[in-house]
Amino acid sequence: MWIxxxxxxxxxxxxxxxxxxxxxxxPLSRTVLLCGVFxxxxxxxxxxxxxxxxxxxxxxxxxxQMGVFSFVANASMxxxxxxxxxxxxxxxxxxxxxxxxxxxxxxxxxALKYTQLAAFVVIVMGILLVRYSNDLSLKNxxxxxxxxxxxxxxxxxxLSGSWSTKLEAPLFPTLFFMFTSxxxxxxxxxxxxxxxSSRHGLAAATAGVSATAEVSVSAKTWxxxxxxxxxxxxxxxxxxxxxxxxxxxxxxxAGLVSAVTALNVLIVxxxxxxxxxxxxxxxxxxxxxxxxxxxxFLRLVA
Numbered sequence: 001m002w003i004x005x006x007x008x009x010x011x012x013x014x015x016x017x018x019x020x021x022x023x024x025x026x027p028l029s030r031t032v033l034l035c036g037v038f039x040x041x042x043x044x045x046x047x048x049x050x051x052x053x054x055x056x057x058x059x060x061x062x063x064x065q066m067g068v069f070s071f072v073a074n075a076s077m078x079x080x081x082x083x084x085x086x087x088x089x090x091x092x093x094x095x096x097x098x099x100x101x102x103x104x105x106x107x108x109x110x111a112l113k114y115t116q117l118a119a120f121v122v123i124v125m126g127i128l129l130v131r132y133s134n135d136l137s138l139k140n141x142x143x144x145x146x147x148x149x150x151x152x153x154x155x156x157x158x159l160s161g162s163w164s165t166k167l168e169a170p171l172f173p174t175l176f177f178m179f180t181s182x183x184x185x186x187x188x189x190x191x192x193x194x195x196x197s198s199r200h201g202l203a204a205a206t207a208g209v210s211a212t213a214e215v216s217v218s219a220k221t222w223x224x225x226x227x228x229x230x231x232x233x234x235x236x237x238x239x240x241x242x243x244x245x246x247x248x249x250x251x252x253x254a255g256l257v258s259a260v261t262a263l264n265v266l267i268v269x270x271x272x273x274x275x276x277x278x279x280x281x282x283x284x285x286x287x288x289x290x291x292x293x294x295x296x297f298l299r300l301v302a
Contacts, residue, residue, distance in 0.1 A: 001251050002248045002251035002252025002253075002256075002257060003248075003252070003260065003295075003298065003299055005244045005245070005247045005248035005251065005257075006244075006245070006248040006252070006256075006257045006260035006261050007260060007263075007295075008244040009241050009242075009244035009245035009248060009257075009260075009261045009264075010260060010261045010262070010263045010264040010266075010267065011264070011267060012237050012238070012240045012241030012244060012264075013237070013238075013241045013245075013261065013264035013267075014263075014264035014265075014266070014267020014268055014271075015237045015267065016234060016237040016238050016241060016264075017264055017265070017267065017268040018267065018268055018271045019233075019234045019237065020234070021268060021271070021272070023230065023234070026222060027221045027222055028221065028222040028226075028227040028230070029190075029193070029221075029222075029224065029227055030078060031186055031189050031190050031193055032190055032224050032227040032228050032231065033227050033228075033230060033231040033234070034074065034186050034231060035183060035186035035187055035189075035190050035228065035231060036227065036228040036229065036230065036231020036232045036234070036235060037231045037232070037234050037235035037238050038067070038179045038180075038182035038183040038186060038235065038238075039179070039183045039228070039231070039232060039235065040179075040231070040232035040233070040234075040235025040236055040238075040239060041175065041178075041179030041182075041235050041238055041239040041242065042176055042179035042180045042183055043232075044235075044236065044239040045172045045173075045175040045176040045178075045179060045239060045243075046172075046176045046180075048172045049170070049172035049173045049176055052172060054170040054171065054172050054173055055170055055173070056170070056173045057169065057170060057173070059164070059167040059168065059169035059170075059174075060164075060169045060170055060173035060174040060176075060177055061177055062160060062163060062164045062167060062169055062174060062177075063164070063169075063173070063174040063175060063176065063177030063178035063179075063180075063181070064177050064178070064180075064181040065160050066157055066160045066161060066164070066174075066177075066178040066181075067177065067178040067179060067180065067181030067182035067183075067184075067185070068181055068182075068185065069153050069154075069156045069157040069160060070153075070157050070178070070182055071181075071182050071185040071186065072149070072153045073149075073150050073153030073154045073156075073157060074150075075189075076146045076147075076149040076150035076153060077089060077093055077146070077147070077150040079146045080092075080144075080146030080147045080150060083146070089146065089147040089150070091128060091147075092144070092147030092148060092150065092151045093147060093150050093151060093154060094124075094127045094128060094130075094262060094265065095124070095128075095151055096151055096154040096155040096158055096258060096262070097120070097123075097124060097155075097158075097255055097258040097259035097262055098124060098155075099151065099152065099155035100155050100158045100159055100162075100254050100255045100258040101120065101254075101255030101258075101259075103155065103159045103254075104159065104162065104253065104254040104255050105255075107159070107163075108162075108166065108254075110253050110254060110255065112253065112255065112256070115297075116253075116256060116298065118297070119256075119294050119295075119297045119298035120255060120256060120259050120294075120298075121294075122290055122291075122293060122294035122297060123259045123260065123262075123263070123290075123291050123294035123295065123298070124259060124262075125287075125290055125294075126286075126287045126288065126289070126290030126291025126292070126293075126294055127259075127262055127263065127265060127287065127291055128287070129283050129284070129286055129287025129290060130265055130266065130269060130283070130284050130287035130288060130291070155258075158245075158249075158254060158257075158258045159254060161242075161245060161246050161249050162249040162254035162257075164246065164249075165246065165249050165250035171243065171246055171247070172243075174246070175239070175242050175243065175246065178242070179239070245257065245261050248260075248261070256298065259294075260295065260298070263291055263295070266288055266291060266292075269284060269288065
C-alpha cells in the first residue's frame with residue numbers, strides 16, 4: 001500500500017508542479033502565491049481534523065518543524081534559481097531521497113534490502129538523468145550553496161514527516177500545524193516585501209517619478225487578492241499530496257517513499273511535452289524509462 005500512496009503523492013505534487021510552472025509565467029508575487037498555498041492546506045487539514053475528530057496531541061506539534069523546513073527549502077530553491085545555475089539547483093533538489101535513506105538508517109535503523117537498494121538507485125539515477133544539463137560543469141556552480149541548503153531542508157522535511165508517524169501523531173492536526181507555520185513564515189515575508197515596496201514607492205515619489213508610469217506597471221501585475229486566491233487553488237493539490245506522503249511514510253520506509261514521490265518531476269515533464277510542446281531529449285527519455293523501470297522493480301521486490 002505504501003507504493004500506492006507514494007505514487008498518489010507523486011501525482012499530486014506533479015499537478016502542483018504543473019500549476020507552479022503555469023503561474024511562474026504570470027505577473028504575480030511568488031511569496032503571496034505560496035502564502036495562499038499554505039493557507040489552503042491549513043484550512044483543509046484544520047476542517048478535516050475537526051470533522052474526523054482526531055485528537056490534538058502534543059506530538060502533532062512536529063508539524064511546526066515540518067512547516068519551517070518546507071519554507072526554508074522552497075525559499076532556498078527559488079533563491080538558487082534566481083542567482084545561480086538553474087540546472088545545478090534542479091539536480092541538487094532531486095536528491096533529498098539519498099539523505100533521507102541515510103538519515104532514516106542513522107535515526108531509526110531503517111536499512112534497505114539489497115533488492116530495494118538496487119531499485120532505489122535506479123529510480124534516483126532516472127531522476128538525475130531527467131534533470132541533467134549538458135552545460136553543467138565544475139566551473140559553473142553558481143547558486144550551489146542555495147541548492148545544497150534546499151536539498152538538506154527538503155530531506156529534513158521528509159524525515160520529519162516520517163518521524164511524525166513514529167510518534168503516532170494524528171495526521172490532520174500535524175499537517176494543520178505544518179501549513180499554519182508555513183503560512184506564518186510566508187506571511188512575514190509578504191509583509192516585509194510590502195514594506196520594502198512602500199519605501200521604494202515613497203522614494204520614487206520623492207525623486208519625482210511619473211505617477212502614470214507607476215500605474216502602468218501595477219496594472220500589469222496581478223492584485224494580491226487574486227494571487228492569494230490562486231495560491232489557495234494550488235494549495236489543494238499540495239494538501240492532498242502531503243496527506244498521501246505522510247500516510248506512505250507510516251506504511252513504508254522513508255527513503256523509498258521519498259524516492260518514489262520524487263517522480264513527480266516526470267509528471268511535470270509530460271505536461272511540458274504534450275501541453276507546452278517541448279521536445280524530450282534522449283537523456284530525458286532515458287531517465288524516464290529508468291525511473292519507471294525502478295518503480296516496477298520496486299513493486300516486484302517490495
